[in-house]
Amino acid sequence: MTAFWPLLVAGLALFVLGVTAQLVVRDVIRRIVALNVGSAGVMLVLLAIAGRGTESGLAPDPVPQALVLTGIVVMAAITGLGLALARRIESTSSEDEAGPGGVS
Amino acid sequence: MSALAVLDALLLAATVATGAVAVFAPRRTAATATFLVFGVLLALLWARLGAADVALAEAALGGGVAGALLVDALGRRRPPRPAPGTATARGARAIAGAAAGAVALVALAIIARAVSPLPSPLATEALGTIPETGVSHPITAVLLNYRSLDTLLEIAVLVTAAWGAAAVARPARSAAPAEASVDPLRRALAGVLLPVLVVLAAWLLVAGSSQPGGAFQSGALLAAALVIADLCGYRRLVPRGRTTAWLVAAGLIAFVALAAVGLALEGAWLAMDPAWAGSAILAVEAVLAVTIGVALFAIFDAAGRADARTPEPSGAAS
Numbered sequence: 303m304t305a306f307w308p309l310l311v312a313g314l315a316l317f318v319l320g321v322t323a324q325l326v327v328r329d330v331i332r333r334i335v336a337l338n339v340g341s342a343g344v345m346l347v348l349l350a351i352a353g354r355g356t357e358s359g360l361a362p363d364p365v366p367q368a369l370v371l372t373g374i375v376v377m378a379a380i381t382g383l384g385l386a387l388a389r390r391i392e393s394t395s396s397e398d399e400a401g402p403g404g405v406s
Numbered sequence: 407m408s409a410l411a412v413l414d415a416l417l418l419a420a421t422v423a424t425g426a427v428a429v430f431a432p433r434r435t436a437a438t439a440t441f442l443v444f445g446v447l448l449a450l451l452w453a454r455l456g457a458a459d460v461a462l463a464e465a466a467l468g469g470g471v472a473g474a475l476l477v478d479a480l481g482r483r484r485p486p487r488p489a490p491g492t493a494t495a496r497g498a499r500a501i502a503g504a505a506a507g508a509v510a511l512v513a514l515a516i517i518a519r520a521v522s523p524l525p526s527p528l529a530t531e532a533l534g535t536i537p538e539t540g541v542s543h544p545i546t547a548v549l550l551n552y553r554s555l556d557t558l559l560e561i562a563v564l565v566t567a568a569w570g571a572a573a574v575a576r577p578a579r580s581a582a583p584a585e586a587s588v589d590p591l592r593r594a595l596a597g598v599l600l601p602v603l604v605v606l607a608a609w610l611l612v613a614g615s616s617q618p619g620g621a622f623q624s625g626a627l628l629a630a631a632l633v634i635a636d637l638c639g640y641r642r643l644v645p646r647g648r649t650t651a652w653l654v655a656a657g658l659i660a661f662v663a664l665a666a667v668g669l670a671l672e673g674a675w676l677a678m679d680p681a682w683a684g685s686a687i688l689a690v691e692a693v694l695a696v697t698i699g700v701a702l703f704a705i706f707d708a709a710g711r712a713d714a715r716t717p718e719p720s721g722a723a724s
Binding site: 351356 | 415418421422425426428429430431434437438441444448451452455456457459460463464467468471472475476479480498499502503506507509510513514517518521524525526528529532533544545547548549552553556557560563564567568570571574575622626698701702705706708709712713
């Protein structure tokens with residue numbers, strides 16, 4: 303990968319997509335997907351910074367890469383916890399009432 | 407512009423486009439399916455950025471484990487309809503989008519000012535002292551030596567998430583499907599996959615000290631193996647109940663023990679002498695891999711039980 307700026311812009315675009323969807327989407331599972339997409343944007347920015355100068359022979363910076371690795375594991379754990387909560391919420395609200403609504 | 411550069415540009419554009427579709431697709435199924443594609447594209451992109459470790463973890467966790475979790479959550483249920491009269495107003499969306507765009511521009515400006523000159527001083531320092539860390543792979547050195555406190559806390563997050571998910575899960579249905587009732591083809595496939603995954607996980611763990619790999623990728627593969635074992639009728643291989651709790655806690659306990667040994671022998675929490683650092687890191691990583699695998703599987707299992715109707719299978723599903 304050569305160019306640094308396109309990567310940075312793409313990372314920010316993904317982050318903005320994720321955050322915007324957090325604000326406007328109601329469906330909890332789609333929100334969890336949006337959270338994942340937003341975090342991918344952050345990871346892209348970090349890895350773009352880590353990978354600068356690799357084509358001129360520098361080794362990639364291991365510190366941001368390790369941060370991203372940590373982030374991926376935490377994201378997977380949080381996705382799982384979020385989905386457990388979402389599924390519990392939905393099953394509870396559909397038990398409580400027959401009509402639509404309840405969850406906002 | 408070389409052919410590879412064109413492919414890179416296409417990959418980047420495809421990643422952003424897939425991300426946008428995953429976020430704004432109106433249906434859950436579409437959003438989830440696109441997100442799985444997004445995970446694969448991300449793994450490719452990370453590999454192209456020279457981050458092989460991250461690519462491995464993304465493929466195993468972002469694409470694999472998160473994919474399994476999301477697809478499992480889609481099963482059989484229709485999402486509740488939003489309350490009447492509360493559909494998000496178009497104006498609110500526009501405002502949210504504009505605000506997010508403004509935040510992004512500010513963030514871009516901040517990053518542009520903050521990026522360190524090349525070569526980054528921290529990277530130089532980190533790469534310069536690798537021989538003292540006990541491992542030769544820089545990322546493993548950062549994760550388990552320089553910044554081992556981060557990793558310790560990350561394991562704490564994972565353990566907390568596993569406990570949290572278990573807390574919202576309903577009690578396990580007593581009668582798990584009998585092993586014989588599982589499709590024989592699936593069972594045979596699992597019989598091939600499971601040994602391969604376990605060997606691969608062990609190899610990644612050991613390889614982590616000198617090349618891309620390590621406890622996280624290994625643990626993710628272990629989690630995948632446990633999910634496959636659970637779904638394909640090898641339930642005896644899957645830890646349950648109290649065993650799970652202990653295996654999940656083991657990584658945290660081992661890591662804290664390592665920290666205490668550092669305090670006792672070297673005078674600082676998590677300090678390691680280069681003489682025994684390599685063996686200590688590998689030992690802790692082995693425990694961590696098991697903990698990560700079992701914790702992720704426990705989360706998957708708990709999420710699956712979070713909405714399970716307890717006794718009557720009265721056709722509430724479908």
